[in-house]
Amino acid sequence: xxxxxxxxxxxxxxxxxxxxxxxxxxxxxxxxxxxxxxxxxxxxxxxxxxxxxxxxxxxxxxxxxxxxxxxxxxxxxxxxxxxxxxxxxxxxxxxxxxxxxxxxxxxxxxxxxxxxxxxxxxxxxxxxxxxxxxxxxxxxxxxxxxxxxxxxxxxxxxxxxxxxxxxxxxxxxxxxxxxxxxxxxxxxxxxxxxxxxxxxxxxxxxxxxxxxxxxxxxxxxxxxxxxxxxxxxxxxxxxxxxxxxxxxxxxxxxxxxxxxxxxxxxxxxxxxxxxxxxxxxxxxxxxxxxxxxxxxxxxxxxxxxxxxxxxxxxxxxxxxxxxxxxxxxxxxxxxxxxxxxxxxxxxxxxxxxxxxxxxxxxxxxxxxxxxxxxxxxxxxxxxxxxxxxxxxxxxxxxxxxxxxxxxxxxxxxxxxxxxxxxxxxxxxxxxxxxxxxxxxxxxxxxxxxxxxxxxxxxxxxxxxxxxxxxxxxxxxxxxxxxxxxxxxxxxxxxxxxxxxxxxxxxxxxxxxxxxxxxxxxxxxxxxxxxx
Ligand SMILES: C[C@@H](O)[C@H](NC(=O)OP(=O)(O)OC[C@H]1O[C@@H](n2cnc3c(N)ncnc32)[C@H](O)[C@@H]1O)C(=O)O
Ligand SMILES: Nc1ncnc2c1ncn2[C@@H]1O[C@H](COP(=O)(O)OP(=O)(O)OP(=O)(O)O)[C@@H](O)[C@H]1O
Ligand SMILES: [Fe+2]
Numbered sequence: 001x002x003x004x005x006x007x008x009x010x011x012x013x014x015x016x017x018x019x020x021x022x023x024x025x026x027x028x029x030x031x032x033x034x035x036x037x038x039x040x041x042x043x044x045x046x047x048x049x050x051x052x053x054x055x056x057x058x059x060x061x062x063x064x065x066x067x068x069x070x071x072x073x074x075x076x077x078x079x080x081x082x083x084x085x086x087x088x089x090x091x092x093x094x095x096x097x098x099x100x101x102x103x104x105x106x107x108x109x110x111x112x113x114x115x116x117x118x119x120x121x122x123x124x125x126x127x128x129x130x131x132x133x134x135x136x137x138x139x140x141x142x143x144x145x146x147x148x149x150x151x152x153x154x155x156x157x158x159x160x161x162x163x164x165x166x167x168x169x170x171x172x173x174x175x176x177x178x179x180x181x182x183x184x185x186x187x188x189x190x191x192x193x194x195x196x197x198x199x200x201x202x203x204x205x206x207x208x209x210x211x212x213x214x215x216x217x218x219x220x221x222x223x224x225x226x227x228x229x230x231x232x233x234x235x236x237x238x239x240x241x242x243x244x245x246x247x248x249x250x251x252x253x254x255x256x257x258x259x260x261x262x263x264x265x266x267x268x269x270x271x272x273x274x275x276x277x278x279x280x281x282x283x284x285x286x287x288x289x290x291x292x293x294x295x296x297x298x299x300x301x302x303x304x305x306x307x308x309x310x311x312x313x314x315x316x317x318x319x320x321x322x323x324x325x326x327x328x329x330x331x332x333x334x335x336x337x338x339x340x341x342x343x344x345x346x347x348x349x350x351x352x353x354x355x356x357x358x359x360x361x362x363x364x365x366x367x368x369x370x371x372x373x374x375x376x377x378x379x380x381x382x383x384x385x386x387x388x389x390x391x392x393x394x395x396x397x398x399x400x401x402x403x404x405x406x407x408x409x410x411x412x413x414x415x416x417x418x419x420x421x422x423x424x425x426x427x428x429x430x431x432x433x434x435x436x437x438x439x440x441x442x443x444x445x446x447x448x449x450x451x452x453x454x455x456x457x458x459x460x461x462x463x464x465x466x467x468x469x470x471x472x473x474x475x476x477x478x479x480x481x482x483x484x485x486x487x488x489x490x491x492x493x494x495x496x497x498x499x500x501x502x503x504x505x506x507x508x509x510x511x512x513x514x515x516x517x518x519x520x521x522x523x524x525x526x527x528x529x530x531x
Contacts (some may be wrong), residue, residue: 003233007079007306010069010103010363011299014096015088015116015303016141017194018292019057020188021065024299025073026181031296032068033289034061040179042119044091044169053092058099061295066103077110078255080304080311084295085113086323087141091496093319101314111313112302116293118153119194121146122304123297124257128284132255132336138240138268139260141164143248143451145204146325148336152277153325155494156202160527165262166235167208174216191401194371195223199235203451203486204250211235234269234371241271241369242350245279249350250455250494252280252463263291267362278368281350290326304332319352351382356417359404362464364411381409382469387413389447389468395468396445397452398438399464419458420467426459432501433508434463440513445478448472452483453490481520484509486519 006027013020020035038053040046067126083100086093104111111151121135134156135146144158163169165182172181195218198210211232218228244256254278262268276283290297301302305311308331347354353363364379383406405414423431435457440451442465449456450470460462474480487505492498510518 005131006306007117007303008069008073008077009112009299009302009306010062010078010081010109010115011295011297011302012081012083012096012100012103013116013293013295013298014054014058014059015084015086015293017045017052017094018294019061019161020293020295021058021061021067021441022299023065023072024296029291030201030488031300032065032072033294034064034068035294042178042354044166044173044179045089047089050089051095054092057129058282060061062103063097065295078107080110080302080306081102081107081251082114082298082305084119084298085317085349086116087322088116090319090321093321094290097317097319101317104314108145110306111314112305112310113299113312113315113317114301114305115325115328116298117144117146117323117325118328118330119155119297119301120259121257121325122301123290124259124284124286124470126300126304127290128255128282129259130255130282130284132253133257133284134244134251134253134255135257135259136240136244136247136263136272137259138164138262140169140262143208143240143262143411144325145243147247147251147253148330148333149493150336150496151241151330153328153330155324155327155489156250156493157206157243158188159523160205160207161203161209162392164208167212167236168232168262169210171215171219171228173285175219175270180213180261182265184265184414188226189229189233189267189425191225192224192226194234194373195227195231195232196373196377199239199374200410201239201242202276202482203453203490204246205244205482205486205489208236209368226504232264234374237265237268237459238370238374239272241275243273245275246350246451247294248279248281250453250490255440256281256283258283259291261292264288264414274369275367285409285488300408308332326488339521349467354395358417359418360401360415362413362415364380366524380408383411383413385471386468389449389471390415390447390466392447393442393465396441398441399462400468401466415466416462418464419460419462421459421460422455423457424454426452426502427491427495427497429501429504431457431459431463432491432505435465436484436505436508438463438465438511439483439487440481440509443483443513443517446473448474448479449483450488451487454494466505471518477514477516477520478524479512481524482518484517484521
């Protein structure tokens with residue numbers, strides 16, 4: 001665990017475009033960063049050019065920081081060298097590793113290998129002073145939500161295809177704008193009118209590919225580019241804000257931090273601020289110099305890891321271009337306090353305000369962060385869809401609450417009260433198996449639940465599925481497999497025994513459901529996430 005001794009860390013970053021070095025001094029909590037950015041002449045980032053950039057500029061930024069630190073702190077300024085171990089571009093990372101080993105040898109210092117995505121999270125947690133926040137990492141090559149449980153960061157939700165920045169940059173390449181595209185889209189969107197684009201959220205996962213093709217098509221069809229940019233921002237950022245809100249509701253956390261280069265976007269920050277305000281959560285965004293790739297965040301996390309004794313011998317200091325945040329053993333945080341949930345009459349779900357009594361009133365109230373047209377559309381569609389699917393699922397023999405009333409102008413449903421608690425509060429393998437069987441039955445009938453997490457299942461005499469707001473009709477095994485993927489992911493991220501429960505769910509599904517769905521599930525799990 002972390003001790004309070006003062007440390008000074010030399011940090012080195014170079015996963016893709018930023019050749020960067022920094023010094024962090026824990027006594028004054030100050031960070032000095034030197035960065036040389038690689039800006040491609042045309043097109044996107046070329047791995048070979050990026051590596052040449054690293055080779056040309058890493059040595060000089062490191063020397064500048066050493067010089068600064070010696071002037072500021074004396075001839076032997078550092079206690080350790082922290083470097084980005086991954087994820088990122090292999091050829092760039094190898095140069096980072098080599099440079100770090102060289103400086104460590106020269107000053108006879110220990111090495112600390114840092115996960116770049118965990119650093120994007122920890123820098124926010126550090127400056128916010130939050131204990132157990134959920135983190136939205138919105139960067140170029142990644143987009144995911146992290147929560148913490150039992151010594152690891154858990155991926156609560158993530159992109160099913162590309163990172164958010166890369167998605168935006170692909171669109172700007174299509175319209176002929178230079179890299180990076182994010183800031184240009186932000187500027188253009190200011191003069192734009194909202195256009196509708198596909199909105200894709202599955203549980204806490206999301207995907208950008210459909211939106212990006214639709215955006216390119218809009219542009220090719222002659223829609224003014226500022227309007228497409230406005231539609232893109234409103235859609236993509238509303239999706240990221242919605243899944244962040246889901247993660248807050250699922251984990252019970254009341255703290256959110258933002259990380260990653262796309263976090264520099266004002267509209268995204270505005271939406272997250274508004275969402276957190278509306279639900280009474282605290283929100284923190286670090287300064288821009290800590291959002292985009294930078295060695296400062298590597299040095300700050302390096303200090304925490306160093307104090308916890310998490311150094312790495314030279315022989316084991318290899319890089320890992322697919323390094324996932326959930327692979328990191330988190331030794332620098334104190335054990336989390338157990339959260340006990342009070343029985344409440346009023347639940348603020350991720351989407352709705354729910355009042356519990358003999359009947360349950362579920363009200364999808366307006367979200368100030370969303371564009372009014374998108375807000376109206378999502379609330380209306382989901383309220384209608386939920387009532388219809390609850391009814392259809394019942395007809396297939398799946399236990400669901402009766403729909404007593406629906407009001408589509410107020411976006412309100414009145415439902416039968418079912419169960420004594422959420423599955424999350426009384427998880428057993430048997431119940432999870434029942435959920436899997438019920439999903440198989442839904443899928444057989446061409447229905448998809450859309451968000452089958454342990455908070456959307458009630459347990460009592462029977463096991464009932466609730467909250468069909470993200471449900472839809474489909475006979476595609478991919479969509480059915482996504483339901484299972486969401487279930488397994490939510491089990492793994494919220495319960496210590498989640499993996500075993502997940503296996504039980506798969507076995508139960510196999511007994512009743514279609515083998516093609518399980519095949520597709522393996523395919524989804526194996527998809528490369530850091531392309
Ligand atoms: C693995 C690592 O190499 C990678 N780094 C990375 O993606 O660089 P980062 O600095 O976190 O983010 C860059 C992205 O951030 C976007 N970006 C920068 N300013 C933006 C803005 N104002 N609005 C939207 N996007 C913006 C850029 O278009 C670009 O796609 C990552 O963290 O995923
Ligand atoms: N019919 C019901 N009977 C008993 N409890 C219910 C019922 N409907 C909802 N609840 C309770 O209210 C909580 C929130 O409901 P629901 O999941 O439908 O709302 P939501 O805002 O869509 O939530 P989320 O998106 O976070 O899953 C549930 O987790 C459950 O505890
Ligand atoms: Fe990054």
